[in-house]
Amino acid sequence: MVFVLLCGSLLISSCVKQSRGFALPEGDIEQGKATYKRLVCYECHSIPNIEWKGGNDNLKIHLGGEVTAPKTYGELVTSVINPSHKIASFYNQKTSTEGGLSKMKNYNEIMTVQELIDLVTFLQSEYQVVSPPTSYTPYY
Template identity: 40%
Template sequence: MKTAVILISVFLLFACDQGADSPRGFSLPEGNMEQGYNVFVKYRCQDCHRIAGEKEPENAQYLLAKPIPLGGSSGRIKTYGELVTSIINPSHKLTPRQPASFTSEDGVSLMRVVNDELTVTELIDLVAYLQPKYKVTPYRTSDYRLYQLRIPEKTVE
Protein backbone atom coordinates (compact mmCIF):
# COMPACT_ATOMS: atom_id res chain seq x y z
CA MET A 1 0.00 0.00 0.00
CA LYS A 2 2.81 2.41 0.94
CA THR A 3 4.55 1.72 -2.38
CA ALA A 4 1.35 2.46 -4.31
CA VAL A 5 0.97 5.82 -2.56
CA ILE A 6 4.58 6.73 -3.38
CA LEU A 7 4.17 5.72 -7.04
CA ILE A 8 0.95 7.71 -7.40
CA SER A 9 2.58 10.75 -5.76
CA VAL A 10 5.58 10.58 -8.10
CA PHE A 11 3.31 10.18 -11.12
CA LEU A 12 1.24 13.21 -10.09
CA LEU A 13 4.36 15.32 -9.56
CA PHE A 14 5.68 14.51 -13.01
CA ALA A 15 2.26 14.76 -14.67
CA CYS A 16 1.88 18.34 -13.44
CA ASP A 17 5.05 19.29 -15.29
CA GLN A 18 3.95 17.88 -18.65
CA GLY A 19 1.40 18.84 -21.23
CA ALA A 20 0.72 21.76 -23.52
CA ASP A 21 -0.04 24.18 -20.67
CA SER A 22 3.13 23.37 -18.75
CA PRO A 23 5.61 26.23 -18.16
CA ARG A 24 8.42 23.71 -18.67
CA GLY A 25 10.84 25.00 -21.28
CA PHE A 26 9.84 28.65 -20.87
CA SER A 27 12.92 30.85 -21.14
CA LEU A 28 13.55 34.46 -21.98
CA PRO A 29 16.65 35.78 -23.69
CA GLU A 30 18.89 37.99 -21.60
CA GLY A 31 17.44 41.47 -21.21
CA ASN A 32 18.98 44.88 -20.72
CA MET A 33 18.49 46.23 -17.18
CA GLU A 34 19.03 49.88 -18.14
CA GLN A 35 16.49 49.62 -20.94
CA GLY A 36 14.19 47.86 -18.46
CA TYR A 37 14.31 50.92 -16.22
CA ASN A 38 13.38 53.06 -19.24
CA VAL A 39 10.42 50.74 -19.90
CA PHE A 40 9.39 51.05 -16.23
CA VAL A 41 9.32 54.84 -16.62
CA LYS A 42 7.80 54.83 -20.13
CA TYR A 43 4.74 52.86 -19.01
CA ARG A 44 4.51 54.91 -15.80
CA CYS A 45 4.85 51.87 -13.54
CA GLN A 46 6.20 54.22 -10.86
CA ASP A 47 2.71 55.80 -10.60
CA CYS A 48 1.53 52.74 -8.63
CA HIS A 49 4.69 50.85 -7.69
CA ARG A 50 7.74 51.57 -5.62
CA ILE A 51 10.96 49.58 -5.80
CA ALA A 52 12.04 48.15 -2.44
CA GLY A 53 15.39 49.50 -1.28
CA GLU A 54 15.45 52.43 -3.70
CA LYS A 55 15.01 55.97 -2.50
CA GLU A 56 11.72 57.50 -3.57
CA PRO A 57 11.76 60.95 -5.11
CA GLU A 58 10.63 63.64 -2.69
CA ASN A 59 7.83 64.68 -5.04
CA ALA A 60 6.59 61.10 -5.65
CA GLN A 61 2.84 61.02 -6.21
CA TYR A 62 1.16 57.65 -6.48
CA LEU A 63 -2.21 56.92 -8.03
CA LEU A 64 -2.90 54.42 -5.24
CA ALA A 65 -3.29 55.34 -1.58
CA LYS A 66 -0.54 52.83 -0.78
CA PRO A 67 1.94 52.03 -3.59
CA ILE A 68 2.49 48.37 -4.37
CA PRO A 69 6.08 47.39 -3.56
CA LEU A 70 8.20 45.52 -6.09
CA GLY A 71 11.33 43.69 -5.04
CA GLY A 72 12.56 43.17 -1.51
CA SER A 73 13.17 40.05 0.53
CA SER A 74 11.26 36.85 0.06
CA GLY A 75 11.57 33.29 1.29
CA ARG A 76 11.76 32.06 -2.28
CA ILE A 77 13.00 33.15 -5.68
CA LYS A 78 10.70 35.33 -7.75
CA THR A 79 10.99 33.60 -11.11
CA TYR A 80 11.02 35.13 -14.58
CA GLY A 81 7.79 33.27 -15.32
CA GLU A 82 6.08 34.82 -12.29
CA LEU A 83 7.25 38.31 -13.23
CA VAL A 84 6.14 37.93 -16.85
CA THR A 85 2.76 36.62 -15.70
CA SER A 86 2.34 39.50 -13.25
CA ILE A 87 2.98 41.99 -16.06
CA ILE A 88 0.82 40.44 -18.78
CA ASN A 89 -1.94 39.06 -16.51
CA PRO A 90 -2.02 41.30 -13.42
CA SER A 91 -5.21 39.75 -12.00
CA HIS A 92 -3.87 36.17 -11.92
CA LYS A 93 -3.01 36.08 -8.19
CA LEU A 94 -5.65 38.33 -6.73
CA THR A 95 -7.73 36.99 -3.89
CA PRO A 96 -10.71 38.40 -2.01
CA ARG A 97 -8.23 39.29 0.76
CA GLN A 98 -6.36 41.77 -1.46
CA PRO A 99 -6.76 45.36 -0.29
CA ALA A 100 -9.68 47.04 -2.04
CA SER A 101 -7.28 49.75 -3.21
CA PHE A 102 -5.57 47.17 -5.49
CA THR A 103 -8.73 45.99 -7.26
CA SER A 104 -11.87 47.24 -8.94
CA GLU A 105 -15.31 46.48 -7.52
CA ASP A 106 -15.43 43.22 -9.49
CA GLY A 107 -12.06 42.04 -8.07
CA VAL A 108 -9.95 42.77 -11.16
CA SER A 109 -6.52 44.32 -10.76
CA LEU A 110 -6.35 48.07 -11.21
CA MET A 111 -3.07 47.62 -13.07
CA ARG A 112 -3.36 48.86 -16.62
CA VAL A 113 -3.03 46.00 -19.11
CA VAL A 114 -0.27 46.97 -21.55
CA ASN A 115 -0.25 43.79 -23.65
CA ASP A 116 -1.15 45.61 -26.86
CA GLU A 117 1.49 48.29 -26.28
CA LEU A 118 4.46 46.52 -24.72
CA THR A 119 6.85 44.87 -27.17
CA VAL A 120 8.43 41.51 -26.40
CA THR A 121 11.83 43.21 -26.13
CA GLU A 122 10.42 45.73 -23.66
CA LEU A 123 8.90 42.90 -21.62
CA ILE A 124 12.24 41.08 -21.53
CA ASP A 125 14.09 44.24 -20.50
CA LEU A 126 11.49 45.11 -17.85
CA VAL A 127 11.81 41.64 -16.31
CA ALA A 128 15.63 41.96 -16.44
CA TYR A 129 15.29 45.23 -14.51
CA LEU A 130 12.88 43.84 -11.90
CA GLN A 131 14.39 40.37 -11.30
CA PRO A 132 17.47 41.52 -9.33
CA LYS A 133 15.28 43.69 -7.09
CA TYR A 134 14.09 40.51 -5.35
CA LYS A 135 16.41 39.01 -2.75
CA VAL A 136 15.99 35.53 -1.35
CA THR A 137 16.13 35.35 2.42
CA PRO A 138 17.02 31.83 3.55
CA TYR A 139 14.29 30.18 5.53
CA ARG A 140 15.22 29.99 9.19
CA THR A 141 14.13 26.85 10.92
CA SER A 142 13.15 26.71 14.56
CA ASP A 143 16.04 26.17 16.92
CA TYR A 144 14.96 23.20 18.96
CA ARG A 145 17.58 21.99 21.34
CA LEU A 146 17.98 18.28 21.63
CA TYR A 147 16.64 16.93 24.84
CA GLN A 148 19.13 14.94 26.80
CA LEU A 149 17.85 11.78 28.25
CA ARG A 150 18.83 11.66 31.89
CA ILE A 151 19.30 8.21 33.22
CA PRO A 152 19.20 8.08 36.99
CA GLU A 153 22.44 6.87 38.45
CA LYS A 154 22.33 3.52 40.13
CA THR A 155 22.92 3.73 43.75
CA VAL A 156 25.40 1.29 45.20
CA GLU A 157 24.17 -0.42 48.33
Protein backbone atom coordinates in the same frame (compact mmCIF):
# COMPACT_ATOMS: atom_id res chain seq x y z
CA MET B 1 2.34 -3.26 -30.32
CA VAL B 2 2.96 -0.44 -32.77
CA PHE B 3 0.37 1.54 -30.87
CA VAL B 4 2.17 0.98 -27.56
CA LEU B 5 5.51 2.00 -29.09
CA LEU B 6 3.97 5.06 -30.66
CA CYS B 7 2.38 6.12 -27.40
CA GLY B 8 5.59 5.46 -25.51
CA SER B 9 7.70 7.58 -27.82
CA LEU B 10 5.13 10.35 -27.85
CA LEU B 11 5.19 10.36 -24.07
CA ILE B 12 8.98 10.52 -23.95
CA SER B 13 9.23 13.27 -26.54
CA SER B 14 6.64 15.36 -24.71
CA CYS B 15 8.60 14.91 -21.48
CA VAL B 16 11.81 16.01 -23.17
CA LYS B 17 10.09 19.08 -24.54
CA GLN B 18 8.67 19.96 -21.15
CA SER B 19 12.02 19.73 -19.42
CA ARG B 20 13.25 22.69 -21.48
CA GLY B 21 10.60 24.76 -19.74
CA PHE B 22 9.68 28.34 -20.36
CA ALA B 23 12.75 30.40 -21.19
CA LEU B 24 13.12 34.04 -22.10
CA PRO B 25 16.21 35.31 -23.86
CA GLU B 26 18.55 37.34 -21.70
CA GLY B 27 17.34 40.88 -21.07
CA ASP B 28 19.04 44.14 -20.26
CA ILE B 29 18.67 45.51 -16.73
CA GLU B 30 19.31 49.16 -17.70
CA GLN B 31 16.82 49.03 -20.57
CA GLY B 32 14.30 47.43 -18.20
CA LYS B 33 14.81 50.21 -15.69
CA ALA B 34 14.24 52.78 -18.45
CA THR B 35 11.02 51.02 -19.48
CA TYR B 36 9.85 50.97 -15.85
CA LYS B 37 10.30 54.75 -15.72
CA ARG B 38 8.84 55.41 -19.16
CA LEU B 39 5.68 53.42 -18.39
CA VAL B 40 5.35 55.19 -15.04
CA CYS B 41 5.22 52.01 -12.98
CA TYR B 42 6.36 54.14 -10.01
CA GLU B 43 2.86 55.60 -9.88
CA CYS B 44 1.80 52.52 -7.91
CA HIS B 45 5.08 50.83 -7.03
CA SER B 46 8.12 51.57 -4.99
CA ILE B 47 11.39 49.87 -5.84
CA PRO B 48 14.89 50.65 -4.53
CA ASN B 49 16.45 53.72 -6.22
CA ILE B 50 13.36 54.81 -8.15
CA GLU B 51 11.24 57.28 -6.27
CA TRP B 52 7.56 56.46 -5.78
CA LYS B 53 5.16 59.16 -7.01
CA GLY B 54 1.64 58.24 -5.99
CA GLY B 55 -1.06 58.26 -8.64
CA ASN B 56 -4.83 58.61 -8.28
CA ASP B 57 -5.35 55.60 -6.05
CA ASN B 58 -2.32 56.35 -3.94
CA LEU B 59 -1.29 52.73 -4.17
CA LYS B 60 2.20 51.91 -2.99
CA ILE B 61 3.12 48.32 -3.61
CA HIS B 62 6.70 47.47 -2.98
CA LEU B 63 8.65 45.54 -5.59
CA GLY B 64 12.07 44.03 -5.05
CA GLY B 65 13.85 43.38 -1.78
CA GLU B 66 14.25 40.21 0.22
CA VAL B 67 12.16 37.17 -0.61
CA THR B 68 12.42 33.62 0.68
CA ALA B 69 11.71 32.03 -2.70
CA PRO B 70 13.13 33.38 -5.97
CA LYS B 71 10.70 35.31 -8.18
CA THR B 72 10.66 33.37 -11.41
CA TYR B 73 10.22 35.27 -14.61
CA GLY B 74 7.12 33.18 -15.19
CA GLU B 75 5.62 34.86 -12.13
CA LEU B 76 6.87 38.30 -13.11
CA VAL B 77 5.67 38.03 -16.70
CA THR B 78 2.27 36.93 -15.39
CA SER B 79 2.15 39.87 -12.97
CA VAL B 80 2.79 42.30 -15.82
CA ILE B 81 0.68 40.88 -18.64
CA ASN B 82 -2.12 39.35 -16.58
CA PRO B 83 -2.20 41.26 -13.29
CA SER B 84 -5.57 39.92 -12.18
CA HIS B 85 -4.36 36.33 -12.27
CA LYS B 86 -3.19 36.26 -8.68
CA ILE B 87 -5.70 38.66 -7.22
CA ALA B 88 -8.17 36.06 -5.89
CA SER B 89 -5.65 34.69 -3.43
CA PHE B 90 -5.13 38.03 -1.76
CA TYR B 91 -8.29 39.87 -2.63
CA ASN B 92 -7.95 43.37 -1.37
CA GLN B 93 -10.37 46.23 -1.89
CA LYS B 94 -7.65 48.79 -2.18
CA THR B 95 -5.72 47.07 -4.94
CA SER B 96 -8.63 45.64 -6.92
CA THR B 97 -11.82 46.96 -8.47
CA GLU B 98 -15.31 46.03 -7.30
CA GLY B 99 -15.32 43.36 -9.97
CA GLY B 100 -12.28 41.79 -8.35
CA LEU B 101 -9.88 42.82 -11.11
CA SER B 102 -6.48 44.29 -10.52
CA LYS B 103 -6.17 48.05 -10.56
CA MET B 104 -2.86 47.61 -12.26
CA LYS B 105 -2.83 49.12 -15.73
CA ASN B 106 -2.69 46.88 -18.75
CA TYR B 107 0.32 47.44 -20.97
CA ASN B 108 -0.19 44.61 -23.42
CA GLU B 109 -1.11 46.88 -26.32
CA ILE B 110 1.75 49.30 -25.83
CA MET B 111 4.69 47.22 -24.62
CA THR B 112 6.97 45.38 -27.01
CA VAL B 113 8.10 41.86 -26.19
CA GLN B 114 11.68 43.16 -25.89
CA GLU B 115 10.52 45.74 -23.35
CA LEU B 116 8.78 43.01 -21.38
CA ILE B 117 11.93 40.86 -21.38
CA ASP B 118 14.10 43.76 -20.20
CA LEU B 119 11.54 44.82 -17.62
CA VAL B 120 11.38 41.34 -16.13
CA THR B 121 15.19 41.10 -16.10
CA PHE B 122 15.32 44.40 -14.24
CA LEU B 123 12.60 43.39 -11.75
CA GLN B 124 14.24 40.03 -11.12
CA SER B 125 17.55 41.71 -10.36
CA GLU B 126 15.83 43.72 -7.61
CA TYR B 127 14.96 40.64 -5.53
CA GLN B 128 17.43 39.02 -3.15
CA VAL B 129 16.71 35.52 -2.01
CA VAL B 130 17.32 34.98 1.70
CA SER B 131 16.84 31.90 3.88
CA PRO B 132 13.55 31.92 5.72
CA PRO B 133 13.85 32.60 9.45
CA THR B 134 14.01 29.38 11.39
CA SER B 135 14.03 28.40 15.03
CA TYR B 136 16.16 25.37 14.22
CA THR B 137 19.44 25.37 16.15
CA PRO B 138 22.16 23.46 14.37
CA TYR B 139 24.62 21.31 16.36
CA TYR B 140 28.21 22.31 16.04
